[in-house]
Amino acid sequence: LISSPTSKRLHIIHIAAEMAPVAKVGGLGDVVSGLSKALQKKGHLVEIVIPKYDCMQYDRVRDLRALDVVVESYFDGQLFKNKIWVGIVEGLPVYFIEPQHPAKFFWRGQFYGERDDFKRFSYFSRAALELLLQAGKKPDIIHCHDWQTAFVAPLYWDIYTAKGLNSARICFTCHNFEYQGTTHASELASCGLDVSQLNRPDRMQDHSSHERVNPVKGAVVFSNIVTTVSPTYAQEVRTAEGGRGLHKTLNAYSKKFIGVLNGIDTDAWDPSTDSFLKVQFNFDDLQGKKENKADLRKHLKLSSADPMQPLVGCITRLVPQKGVHLIRHAIYRTMELGGQFVLLGSSPVEHIQREFEGIAKHFENHPQIRLILKYDEALSHSIYAASDMFIIPSVFEPCGLTQMIAMRYGAVPIARKTGGLNDSVFDVDDDTIPLQFRNGFTFLTPDEQVLIIVC
Ligand code: ADP
Structure with a gap:
């Protein structure tokens, strides 16, 4: 047209x-x-x-x-x-x-x-x-x-x-x-x-x-x-x-x-010019990504002891579509595996909001886990920039933009193979996809066990 x-x-x-x-x-x-x-x-x-x-x-x-x-x-x-x-x-x-x-x-x-x-x-x-x-x-x-x-x-x-x-x-x-x-x-x-x-x-x-x-x-x-x-x-x-x-x-x-697959606004989401970030960076020079990670950890009072400790991000509306049961599971699993997890999200569904408020409270001063239950544009940019991995375990997902933004900020997506995630995240081990297009980790069955294997 x-x-x-x-x-x-x-x-x-x-x-x-x-x-x-x-x-x-x-x-x-x-x-x-x-x-x-x-x-x-x-x-x-x-x-x-x-x-x-x-x-x-x-x-x-x-x-x-x-x-x-x-x-x-x-x-x-x-x-x-x-x-x-x-x-x-x-x-x-x-x-x-x-x-x-x-x-x-x-x-x-x-x-x-x-x-x-x-x-x-x-x-x-x-x-x-x-x-x-x-x-x-x-x-x-x-x-x-x-x-x-x-x-x-x-x-x-x-x-x-x-x-x-x-x-x-x-x-x-x-x-x-x-x-x-x-x-x-x-x-x-x-x-x-x-x-x-x-x-x-x-x-x-x-x-x-x-x-x-x-x-x-x-x-x-x-x-x-x-x-x-x-x-x-x-x-x-x-x-x-x-x-x-x-x-x-x-x-x-x-x-x-x-x-038609959505895209992201590559000017609004550009780590080399993003004024929300502590330090700008690009794919040729990821030093700034490390500094953003250090800065986010400090800002959220997470442990900074090990710079190599992986940080998993998740930014989402907390609604059943987004696989809230898998997000919850990923939080605990990341903790067990010794990583760090940052969730930014809020829920229009009262019982989900209350449940996540409970989890946020439980991990209030924890060195590895932080849940921030509100809408916060500036913080979302810092989390994309700081994350090593990013999870999108949606039960269904018309397109999803967070996997695309995460990739633009150098975070590897872990996504369920559904809707637009299936059209934009290609598993590193998927032989049917040419090597140069493989860009993340995917799984199909929306249950906790499968997510564990992927992670
Ligand atoms: P949906 O439209 O179903 O919510 P998308 O992945 O298409 O999901 O788009 C989500 C957009 O909203 C992204 O730009 C993401 O960064 C932003 N977003 C979601 N939750 C928050 C939040 N709590 N604070 C800031 N931005 C958020």
Whole structure:
């Protein structure tokens, strides 16, 4: 669609719930920024629309200002005003939508996890399209991401093309089919979509119930092209086990469904320029890596007695997908084997967060193990730089970025062979892979015994 050298300069607009580094929860944020920068470098005009969250990192937005215009958008039978802000993030032009709605949708101190997330993001999807219409934009591609902005696809074709916003084709990327945003069908009406037209098995009706609608399914049906974040994951979600109820839909639309492996933003993740690091380094000179390791140990009050003692890193959302049982096991196993282990992560799942808080407390002053249970961008860079090995034992993994960042910072990945990990980490002993591509350790069975053998 966009890689032909003869193709014209395209106008691409991303509508998304995250964008690194200002509003990032996980890989979605990295990819929206990284992909946009890459497209911009190729000469395309790229703009991004995200909500104006109260909890954004405002210090990473340049020239933030409110526009004089007010955009009115429809919701629940009324028009609501939206204040529109513009600013530059990582060299990219960004529109921030601030709804003047009494529910204060993006004034909650967190990005997701609110009871009314469906309302918050269906509202945002509609307001974003309204902004494009009223601003007279004529994009070639509108790119929406995950269930939060999946509404854009049906809204565009059912409502906005008739209003004159009709130059674009819609691309939908699903970064994780685990999250589909399903809800009671009646809720779809709030953003102006026609429930009776859309709550049908061949449109947005969820497979689980006649009374539920599924935004991700809607985007698969209504978009011109549907992508996910790695070729292996694109195969996995076509199966009954992997598709989370959407495998039949994905197979029905297989002609427009493709897996494209994510990459990382090699400017944002560059150990030779990374200002978060104590010492910059590159693959020709790893002396700086040693110094970063020493610095992290000191900072986290880990033993510094043996510079050669291996350090294993792990940076992740602590959710079942990430193989939390294997991460826990790896912590204890690394300790037994005499290594050091640093985990940076936090969990939206209360019992997992509590369990890891217990482990963190247990190892509070331990010379080998440290768990830091929060989101911390700066510390994440230091851990990638300090680690000798990095574990990603995911049960499933659409793409995964941490293995790629780890490799860029000279840490060897230990990964489960699934999804995008299967497309990016190649075992040192795998004879089917040319030697120059082998870059880590992989295992298949997601149980503790297998991880022990790999380690
Ligand atoms: P997912 O999108 O499923 O969370 P990815 O591997 O695609 O997983 O992306 C994770 C991104 O989030 C990486 O950039 C990683 O460094 C970052 N990250 C995850 N947890 C934390 C944390 N606690 N603190 C800082 N960064 C984190």
